[in-house]
Amino acid sequence: MSTPEEEPGARRVLCPYCLDKIRYDEKQLFVRNDENKFVPLGLEKEGTNKLRRDDAVREAFHKCGNSAKMHDHYLPAPYFTNGEPLTVALVGSSRAGKTHLLASMIGEVERGALDVHGLKATPLHTESHRSYLDQRVLKLRAGEMLAHTEQTDFAEFADGLLVGGGGTARPRPVVFFDLSGEDLERTGRVTRFLAAVDAFLFVVDPLRALPLPYLDAVRERTKQRTDDLGDRSFGTVLDRVPRDGRPYVDKAAAVVVGKSDLIRFEPAVARWLTAPESARPTARALREESRDVYAFLRHHGGPAWLKPFSDCARCTLHFASATGGQEDAGGFPQGVRPRRVLSPLLSIFAMCGLLPGADSQEVGL
Template sequence: MTSTTHSPLPGPGGPGPDKLAFTLPSGRRRVTPVRVGREFRRERPLPQLIRKAVLDDDGQQCVQVRLSARDSANPAARALLDIEAGTTLQLNQALGDTDYAPLFPRIIGYELDAAEPFLLYDPPRGTAVTRIQVMGAADQGVFTRDLMLALCLLERRGLLPRGVSPATVRWDGARVQLWGLESVTGIGRPRRPWGAAPFCPPEQRDGEGLADPRDAVWSAAQLLYRLATGRLGPADRPPPDLGEHRMLDQMVRDAFAPRAADRPTPAQVLDLMAPGTARRVRLAVPPDETRPHHDAFEEALQLKRQAPASRTGRTPGAETANGEVLCPYCLETIRLDLTKLFVTDSRMQYQPLDLKGINNPVRRTDVMRGAVQKCTADPEFPAHYIAVPYLTHGRPLTVAMVGQSSTGKSHLLTQMIAAITDGGLEPFGLKWQSVNPEQHARFVRDRVQPLRNGKVLDHTAALGMDDFARFVESLLITDARGQVRPVAFFDLGGEDLVRTDAALRFLLGVDALVFVVDPALALPLPQLDHARQRWGVEVNRDGDLAFGTVLDRLPKSGGYLDVPAAMVLGKADLLRFQPPVDRWLTRPPATSLDPELMREESRDVYGLLRRHAGQAWLRPFDAVRRCTLHIASATGGQEDQGRYPAGAGPRRVLEPLLSLLAMHGMVQVRGGADALAIGEAPALEAVPWEEVERGGDAGRFERAAGPEEPEESEGGELQ
């Protein structure tokens, strides 16, 4: 570890301290003067800067672990810091003030969305094992017990530390303390390379199979051998002299098995030392305050199952006759008219297109693919043009985003479309094309690329009649049966939705609604106070005004609206350590739809909103017969001084759209589309289209327990 120049802790007569703002484990914000000491740099597994600090408002000593501005621009480094913070917070909450708590670092606070994110810890206990040459037999017994106990506690939380090494384990002569929690992954997750031989087990080095608690037992055994002998063990087999060390031979001989399946679990090793200890390990389980709300969710689904459904499953009055569709700009009806076609010339000017001289059908189709039609349905509306493919593939499927202007709809919709164009629908048998290549290229240039590069998108002005609906983008989606359908995306400024015939006509033509919930407006949780203060908003107990305005305009059938809907708890990164958000936000993107899992997520979001926000925020779920609830983050973090320091990293932005496409029959789901939203059929997992066509069960979706981790190689020592 190399040191960098930094002023030591100033004395009483030195310069005044800086201010430090951070979030406490309780979710409250704290701002305090701070004095910092000399800084050290640790390169692996992530490039962290480490220094001692004193919080001057109470004199509390701590250690700050942070990323420099340069290092924090790397999304992988930020992801690891997030994992470390989330794991430590989870353990601190579960262990509380029990005797187990000292086995892990205690976090004081964190700031993860700044240009230089950091964590604050209590000072570490003891000495890193890298500085201990050989340990006596008596200490080895206590050390082994504590280390296996720490691994058992992590296993009870479904977690596996991949970074157990001399650099991440500390010893103070009486107790172990396990650091390196950025290495944690979920048990059952696909293995990814981490660490180096001999402390990294063979299967982990190869990145094969699924993470197993016995992976860490190999690492612990190698660490114990190093403490007993002062030497490193072999990278892929038991040490040849293991028999010369009686305690090691008795306790961990099988831990050196090349295959994880042949090793003991942490609990089995612990019970060899102290029979029954593993069974007595108990973690604090906070009361489930959402349980009554889960019951209410199930009761609401039961009422929906009993309600009669419309025969079409679509909004009444949505059909248009004779190939007519709603113009996405002026929202009047329009149909293909070959006398009103145009193409752009080299100067990007519209020129009339005459098809009479194009007799070759292949060339005619190609020309039509790039042509546009001038819409004259509303002579008072500014001149506008519609891509011909939008008019030639039947009635478009219209998806409308609903929510107040501050909810982050634009960012969510931009990332949703970007995920589609990145191939996110392919695992579900869907392919895409741009309706208008020029328009799509402009959308990518003006919206997708700036957001990915870290720029906060500006609020865009509405473009439709009476400023209530803004057309954003349209794509041609081809399903596994070869059927092509345009999908058009709109942003509704619902709180300003005026009661005009045009507004009603548009809403009657909407095929799917996405209601975006802003947690800062909905949830009176202390960890959101800082965001509310920054944005100048307050909790709204009456729900989102846009939701009610839209829902009130739509006719009901059998007591419910028939248009499929999804509710999205957006900006979920603000709550990434809050159950149940932490559970869902860290899941990898879905590759197939599991109705049971989707209803589980819906139940969790319903319980969170009903418990903290109240029934007003659940009005879309109560009003719409088929409605799923989701957790998503368009950016993965919050902006700092007008930018996302590591770019915008979306999480779970496609799941709401996938649910809606499934309800419209464009994604195949076992049990039918209703199985997703109301559980009408037995809950069976969905499979990719190729498996549906074969009729087999291969390739079923495998559930994973944790976030995607970047690949890293070695552990590092905390001074």
């Protein structure tokens, strides 16, 4: 992890796209013009005025050296000028609810829900973050059903934040990848970034995982069916991550039973889905929730749905609902009421040393 005194350019930062390690270089700074094309920033025109230079860099992009011969790609400059980046990938089938879960997470962060946990979050890149809010968060909060993530030939992160504890240390860039389930099941270059991801959020779809009779009507309406073989994207992703000869994946992981509002009357689910998120999660509380989720999934869904827990050295399990209710006629006419969507993210932060007061060595074991 970088020290507070370390200057930009003193270390190499891993590009999450091509896996090159690149050093910050002011000559590689670009901005988007009116035609949305990247053009050189030309930082020299700001002279030696530190305020103007810093402001220009905050909204600039850094071009990657790209030795992998991919098409040109760029990262927000603050990705290089702050603390050690943390990359988080959401994993699950196309109908698991990953996009809604991430939008609800970012929405909770935007309204200041991290403050009570001793964390502050600001956009990694203001314009990109505003676009994500407009296209995802605000639409969901207005009751719109979000479209599934489309397949792509190049995996870009959906949104990025700068997250810190408010002390003297530089905040850390946190970026979120939300790929389609079809892409996650591929093994080509589009999923190469998985080899360098720091943390995973595995999203379980209860409609596929849980053969509970009272879910049959929803399955029939949405044309889904149960599958005791689990989510294929889980296995594909876990097999793609290097283990360096060890039996387990040495990455932070959280398993989230999404759409838990569908099973909210189950005692184990009700206990956690109604619990407030205002209290800072302790290793003990996370173990208790993980125990309940594990037992519930193991009993009703089977071991295949617990593959991330079996394969990852450190993993927590959670119940959460991105919307608080079912969609109706392509939307949420009663509005959305996220439930426990921050808990998986806080668990990831704790395991990665980003949550103040948490013992990063105890969480997820």
